Amino acid sequence: MKNLVKTLALSTAISLVASTTATIAAAQSLVIKSQKVVTNTGAGQIENGVLVIEDGRITSIDQNRDATGDKVIEGATLWVTPGLFAPFSTLGLSEVSAERNSNNIGAADKEATVRIRAADSFNPKSVSVAESRIGGVIHAAVAPDSKHNIFGGLGMIVTTSGEFSSTVDASAFIFIDYSGGSDITGESKGAAMAFLRDALADAATYGSRYDGPNDGDALTRADANALRMVLSGRWPLVISADQAVDMLNIIDLKKTNPRLEIIIVGAAEGWMVAEQLAKENVGVMVDPLENLPYSFDSLGSRLDNAKLLLDAGVNTAIITRSATGGTAHNLRLAPQHAGNAVAAGLSWEQAFKAITLTPATMFGYSNLGQLETGQKANLVIWNGDPLEITSAVVAVIIDGKTQSTQSRQTKLRDRYNPTNEGDKMYGYR
């Protein structure tokens, strides 16, 4: 009986909010009266927080319950937070993973490597984009994966608005698949590292080396040109590796290229070299659900990897790569992964920042991971603690605009919902 009451209360709350979200799109001002506003700034979490948006900008975050506006969303259990930021994904590059002609994740046979741009393939209308958005993911770093050699290419930052204008930054980072890529580069990490060193040297000597397109030791002229931006530290180098010793070798690259901004994605054995990662200011992206020796590169996987890294002072973001679809279709599982990191020892704040502010800052967009007055509103309203698996998104605002909470999946849900009592013939529902 107790459960029944709870259930009813829950569904009532949702229907109330659902009916309001449809109309706030046109509103000039929106007031959200919540249980909690998570700012990710020095202001921390504001209990009973009230957040006001006017003309798409946040104009106040306080506890003024008397605030009024064109539209008011109020709920005793509502949480308002920065939107989730997927630290590393192939979102919008793939529709159906197994169908080669529906995805553009990597170029199999092309010479072009470093200069392949995610921005040339990203499709904001991919159904995964909407599923991510209604799961609270409003920004994503998107990278092409490697096929030809260890270089995936040039990654981008997008919103999940589904609009053609959803690119935040078309040239945000370079991705290298170090462990996976070694199969292609001679099935040897030694060969992969030699290739990477040569590539960095090609970029460093770009001005004097190339008379023709093929004068590099590792890269063509166009690819070497694309790599130059990582040498200055302007673009981070996102590089996948799991084995501790590989990470040390990658850190070593900074000796000859001191301005490299390195982010290691995977880092299953990161806890073993946490001190060195912290000292060299190398960030990591880890999946806190990984605890098995999936390969001989990750024999040291453990559930408290993220905690040990953070305790050592390593800048740590949380990814969902262990989930099926965890790099595109199921980016929406980020809160579950972060919540499990809390269960494994992180504070709630650390875990939540690891799926919002931390990755946003890694790419130079800290404002996309915070709620502050004066900013364009980029936020999510939840019906409870966002890291609880039973919580859900109530509304999403991207760049000041209230977003649709519909998707292909919600339409399938509505068509087949057993509580739907319409008498229309199948196919016309």
Place this chain on the structure above:
Amino acid sequence: MIKTSTAYTIIAASALALFGFSYFQSNNNEDAADAVEAFPSTYVPRESRQTLITNAHILDGIGGEFETGNLLIVDGKISQVGDFKAELTEGTTVIDAKGAWVTPGVIDVHSHLGVYATPGVRAHSDGNDATSPITAEVYAEHGVWPQDPGFAEAIAGGVTTLHVLPGSANLFGGRGITLRNIPSRTVQGMKFPDAPYTLKMACGENPKRVYGQRGGPASRMGNFAHYRKNWIKAQGYKDKLDKGEITEGKRDLQLETLAGVLSGEILVQMHCYRADEMAQVLDMGKEFGYKVSSFHHAVEAYKIPDLLKEADTCAAMWSDWWGFKMESYDGIRENIPFVHAGGACALIHSDSADNIQRLNQEIAKAWAHGNRAGLEISKADAWKWISSNPAKAIGVSDTTGSLEAGKRADVVIWSGDPFSTYTKANKVYMDGMLMFDRATGLKPMSDFKLGQPGSGE
């Protein structure tokens, strides 16, 4: 191993009545009791202490809930559940579980632990004998590596029983095996005593992809033609078997398995995503007179709960996997609750060495999505998706899958509400034995993990 006791034949009826065993019975009734059981289970629960768990929030796995209840374990079996005053005998361990939740042990009907063990090297790829689309003669248990480190992590997630299946490359993939999740040097030491064998079958994309360039099937049409041709052969074999015409030396392992399905002794577990395909498989079952025990993955089961209910066929599903292949494109997060609401047997499965560790969270997500869509499913009912319904799907519900008196004492004590991200399994009992205890660090470790980085954690 020679079995001589008649008591044994009764206990082992469901698993053994047919092959190997009934064959010998039908041909040599005088010596029936001397029949050899192939690869018999050697699992024997160790003697366990009498344990009383008090003040717990209990979900019994068949829809019942006690907000404050007790649970008594005697001789490895559930003795009493609910609101009772226990008469304590000397030596009873009493656990005050105030604030904790108690449930039956988690059952996963779709695991590849052991057959696709970690680390994922080629040498550990033992789950698909992808040499022919028809390999009903292979047994998953012959590919299970008991040292897969994944078993121990599954215990930490409350999993006491799991069903290991061959993969889905083949139309008839081979026999599945039900295991107790106990550390053992041998597979036999893990085999769930008297659990029926199952037959893994596969619909759709995988078989036609694997065999499309290798002699077929190359289409869904070909899939069905192959199924039906082989069921016809199995009918002929079963006929001979029933007449005692299959004499020693003439057994056909492939047809033995298929005939076992036709006799109802072997339970069909069929990998199938699309609703339209499941509907055709159910019709094929009618054509040949067998039942599909459970569709696995069943991403579109929410489109046909009425058909599943009518056929008494379960759907074993994920909470939210979709989009990785065309036949998973229509996945929705309400799949499990919609099937449940339609009156069919709904259950969760992992198909993953990661998800098996937190199936409680997987059902929690599905439960929450279903209720947001307007359903009113209690947590007690939702727990069936992880306990009694999977037990039914693999034919072990007579001894496990619920906290009812007389059942195996497969019990999990959770740190709190298991429908929360933050909750963990604190204690796991199997047949009354404490197998995992977070507080004391009691947890098995495979031989493989010894001496590896992080093995102390």
